[in-house]
Amino acid sequence: xxxxxxxxxxxxxxxxxxxxxxxxxxxxxxxxxxxxxxxxxxxxxxxxxxxxxxxxxxxxxxxx
Amino acid sequence: xxxxxxxxxxxxxxxxxxxxxxxxxxxxxxxxxxxxxxxxxxxxxxxxxxxxxxxxxxxxxxxxxxxxxxxxxxxxxxxxxxxxxxxxxxxxxxxxxxxxxxxxxxxxxxxxxxxxxxxxxxxxxxxxxxxxxxxxxxxxxxxxxxxxxxxxxxxxxxxxxxxxxxxxxxxxxxxxxxxxxxxxxxxxxxxxxxxxxxxxxxxxxxxxxxxxxxxxxxxxxxxxxxxxxxxxxxxxxxxxxxxxxxxxxxxxxxxxxxxxxxxxxxxxxxxxxxxxxxxxxxxxxxxxxxxxxxxxxxxxxxxxxxxxxxxxxxxxxxxxxxxxxxxxxxxxxxxxxxxxxxxxxxxxxxxxxxxxxxxxxxxxxxxxxxxxxxxxxxxxxxxxxxxxxxxxxxxxxxxxxxxxxxxxxxxxxxxxxxxxxx
Numbered sequence: 001x002x003x004x005x006x007x008x009x010x011x012x013x014x015x016x017x018x019x020x021x022x023x024x025x026x027x028x029x030x031x032x033x034x035x036x037x038x039x040x041x042x043x044x045x046x047x048x049x050x051x052x053x054x055x056x057x058x059x060x061x062x063x064x
Numbered sequence: 065x066x067x068x069x070x071x072x073x074x075x076x077x078x079x080x081x082x083x084x085x086x087x088x089x090x091x092x093x094x095x096x097x098x099x100x101x102x103x104x105x106x107x108x109x110x111x112x113x114x115x116x117x118x119x120x121x122x123x124x125x126x127x128x129x130x131x132x133x134x135x136x137x138x139x140x141x142x143x144x145x146x147x148x149x150x151x152x153x154x155x156x157x158x159x160x161x162x163x164x165x166x167x168x169x170x171x172x173x174x175x176x177x178x179x180x181x182x183x184x185x186x187x188x189x190x191x192x193x194x195x196x197x198x199x200x201x202x203x204x205x206x207x208x209x210x211x212x213x214x215x216x217x218x219x220x221x222x223x224x225x226x227x228x229x230x231x232x233x234x235x236x237x238x239x240x241x242x243x244x245x246x247x248x249x250x251x252x253x254x255x256x257x258x259x260x261x262x263x264x265x266x267x268x269x270x271x272x273x274x275x276x277x278x279x280x281x282x283x284x285x286x287x288x289x290x291x292x293x294x295x296x297x298x299x300x301x302x303x304x305x306x307x308x309x310x311x312x313x314x315x316x317x318x319x320x321x322x323x324x325x326x327x328x329x330x331x332x333x334x335x336x337x338x339x340x341x342x343x344x345x346x347x348x349x350x351x352x353x354x355x356x357x358x359x360x361x362x363x364x365x366x367x368x369x370x371x372x373x374x375x376x377x378x379x380x381x382x383x384x385x386x387x388x389x390x391x392x393x394x395x396x397x398x399x400x401x402x403x404x405x406x407x408x409x410x411x412x413x414x415x416x417x418x419x420x421x422x423x424x425x426x427x428x429x430x431x432x433x434x435x436x437x438x439x440x441x442x443x444x445x446x447x448x449x450x451x452x453x454x455x456x457x458x459x460x461x462x463x464x465x466x467x468x469x470x471x472x473x474x475x476x477x478x479x480x481x482x483x484x485x486x
Binding site for chain 2 (some may be wrong): 013026028035051
């Protein structure tokens with residue numbers, strides 16, 4: 001029983017870990033040049049479009 | 065200086081170079097050969113059966129492309145001493161960090177399943193049941209890393225890389241036409257022109273040659289092995305040799321299926337082995353052994369890529385030089401993915417073919433994100449100092465990323481408008 005409790009506590013500790021990671025990396029450290037800004041905006045648009053289409057394709061193929 | 069003195073001096077120098085190279089080599093060769101995983105061998109086999117030798121030029125082209133992408137991870141790892149996941153979190157913040165990590169975990173897990181599919185299919189040709197194959201794989205993969213020494217793992221992985229070259233003797237046994245193979249090296253469109261399926265195969269070939277897990281994996285191995293800035297040129301050579309090997313394997317797989325199965329509809333490398341058995345049982349056997357080896361090598365590397373990435377971000381101990389009790393979460397994650405991927409393959413009626421097809425395309429579509437981060441990091445002077453990208457490297461690397469984005473977008477268009485390229 002103590003082992004299960006310990007494992008459970010450690011598992012819950014993962015969420016604290018995630019919070020800590022978010023705090024540690026809250027601010028991007030790369031210099032935000034126009035090139036970096038443009039690349040990140042482009043990437044967001046590209047990924048939203050392609051992931052949406054892949055999910056759509058996956059659902060369609062799964063139904064067949 | 066006399067002739068003999070000069071000769072001694074040069075031989076001594078060459079011996080020293082070989083010794084240094086042997087110390088540094090490993091990550092590049094392993095990542096590039098592991099890139100020819102079960103999915104990769106399947107993709108090459110299907111490409112050969114569908115289009116013969118007419119897409120060989122494309123695979124040869126993918127070799128240098130893979131090299132240029134991977135050598136960036138060498139420099140980044142050697143200079144920053146950080147894995148790729150940690151580098152993205154640090155440079156671009158938690159949003160892009162989590163995106164990259166979850167993207168890696170998702171595609172890696174699906175890819176792991178395809179490795180197990182390949183391995184079970186390969187050994188089923190010899191009458192081995194999937195249960196036994198999966199237990200065998202778990203045993204080998206566990207043994208490889210449980211030693212607590214990076215060097216031991218690397219030596220075993222190199223051994224698997226050598227077995228991956230089994231397709232070379234297989235091709236020689238069927239005497240393919242050298243003239244036809246050389247003709248295939250000239251850029252051309254295959255019979256039937258540009259269709260959705262052609263695009264799909266192009267994407268699958270790109271997805272298997274350049275994959276996000278490779279970027280994460282090589283950078284982490286460079287860090288774990290302790291490669292430093294002074295070793296970069298040797299590490300680049302290691303990567304270049306790996307790129308050559310990956311192309312050789314791809315070309316020889318296509319040489320086999322392009323000659324023996326041209327025009328035959330196959331869906332996997334295991335099917336190719338089964339179809340070839342009645343024609344030449346030795347070649348069929350070699351293809352099946354190669355497929356098992358490819359799946360094993362791929363599964364080990366992909367699972368490690370995820371474990372390293374998680375270890376870096378969560379701050380867990382994450383090194384193959386640590387024992388299980390010193391890095392419990394690192395090993396727990398590694399074994400958990402192995403167990404889960406193996407179990408999925410054993411589930412009756414699981415959509416395995418669909419997963420296999422989806423994973424290569426998903427990896428290719430998500431690849432530009434990994435490459436854009438890599439490029440931005442390699443152009444950051446504060447981070448890279450004198451090792452940042454040169455003008456020539458930027459021209460090549462940007463061309464690669466733009467080319468990949470164009471092909472990915474082309475595929476997307478072919479999904480939205482299915483009749484566009486018929």
